[in-house]
Amino acid sequence: MPTSRTLTWCLHLLVVGLLALAAVRAVVAGDPRAELVLSVTAVCGTVYAVGPLLPHIRRSRRAAAGWLTVVGAAWLGLLVLTADGVWIAFPLYFLQLHLLTRRGGLAAVTVTALAAITAFTAHQGSFSPAVAIGPALGAAVAVAVVWGYQALYRESEQRRHLIEELTTTRADLADAQHTAGVLAERERLAREIHDTLAQGLSSIQLLLHAAERAVPAPARKAVHYVVQARQAAADNLAEARRLVAALTPPALENASLAGALERLCTTTSACHPITARFHLVGNPTPLQTPHEVALLRIAQSAVANTVRHADATVAEVHLNYLGDHVELDILDNGTGFDLDRLPDPDPEDGGFGLAAMRSRAHALGGTLTVESTAGQGTTLTARLPLDRPAGTERETEPEVRR
Known part of the structure; x- marks a missing residue:
């Protein structure tokens, strides 16, 4: 210095x-x-x-x-x-x-x-007292000056460290916000591609296959063009599915849905004063990517709401494979709430409300129900039909008689 x-x-x-x-x-x-x-x-x-x-x-x-x-x-x-x-x-x-x-x-x-x-x-x-005053006074002044300077220096160092921590925290927050925005956009794109482009191409492929079978013998030359169109639709459908898979949330990239939910519970228990436990019931069945994404997002939203609003000490996450459907249950022992007095959706809350969860479930043909009583906790259930994984349309193509 x-x-x-x-x-x-x-x-x-x-x-x-x-x-x-x-x-x-x-x-x-x-x-x-x-x-x-x-x-x-x-x-x-x-x-x-x-x-x-x-x-x-x-x-x-x-x-x-x-x-x-x-x-x-x-x-x-x-x-x-x-x-x-x-x-x-x-x-x-x-x-x-x-x-x-x-x-x-x-x-x-x-x-x-x-x-x-x-x-x-x-x-x-x-x-005489005058003899002692000079050295004693000089000693007192020196002690006051040096100790005061050291105190100021320590305070300055503490402020410097605090400023560095604040700067680091701001940078981390900016990175987290950027990452959250990127993930949200990836999820939106994946949902849009699956719900529009992929579904449309799948329908086109099925219709062209049906048309190929229905073409009468005198017009078999047109079948060649139908086959080419159906192949182009199939190729684009595969490309759309690869794009949807690439936009899958990071939690599902290297783990199954059950693994991602278990990791969610582990992270929640480690970061918050609540015990979150995961339970798997039934034999896991392969799900389409949008179904896995929807169930994971619903679980993340529900657990986040439990941590922030329920004042709970225990949360249970159950993933149940039940024949022709899969069911996700999130239970807590918190304060609960009156279902007739739900707050209006908050646009600044990131869309993690019940309306957003219900919209996710309905978009995939499922349902979402909530049971809660003041003082007795809350139970949220999301149920989705078990569709066959992507790539099995050929087995489900309609039979068209000539």
Whole structure:
């Protein structure tokens, strides 16, 4: 930090200036020990100058304590020779508080202040409160300044970390919103393709196959063109189904519907204060992709509503394969609600309301029912017919008699 470097250089200049002041005053005053004062001042300055050049001083508390001990010993030697050495105690306070631990720095400052007061008293020949005020006040100011600066620095670091976390969170939220939008659009496209293009091509193929069988013998030449048209419809139908499969939700890409529902329960239990359990009843039957997508989305919506609104502690998800239909039940032990007082759909709620679930079920020829009583939990049941998987139209083509 530029501010920290500036303060460090100011401290260096203060030490050099005070040492120079002690040496100059000894020479100007004609002190008989002036040469000795100059020598001790040079030693003290040299020891002090070596410290910042050693990389271990800032990395190791022990190395810093050793260096400060040598500096303190040289300072005590200067203090014995001249009273002007007392002023060097002030920068020593800052060094001790900065390089040592909080407790160790306070102890070192206390010892330094007592040594300065004792030496100054010895040079004055008598003790008075005025002698103690200078070193003690300097020590108090140093403690207040250093501890205040450290508190501000810690607060600044906390704010910096908080800003970084907020920035990361905003980026994650933007990515999540983008992903949600992409998934919603993929789902919409898959539903539109299945409900329009794929169904239309399937109907065209069936009708052309029926027309091929119904063409009388004299017009058999037209059969060739009918066969070509039916083949083109079949190829485009296969391509549409591949596109629908590619737009399948990620939860169903590498797992079955049962696996996706079980993972939904596991994730819900891990992320929210609710226990979600999955149960599979019957022998799983292959479903068409739109059916699997619809049941998964209904389960996700129902579980999300349970977590957000039901105040429940347990949720049960049952996937039942029952002969000619598949049934999805979501039960909870929450507060329930009055079915006659349902809130209006909220367009900002992402379309996860009961109306959206019911629309999904009805679009595939199924039903969705809700049973709930205030204080007794809620049961949601989605039932879809078990159609044959894609690719079996040939077995279901109508017989057309000639």
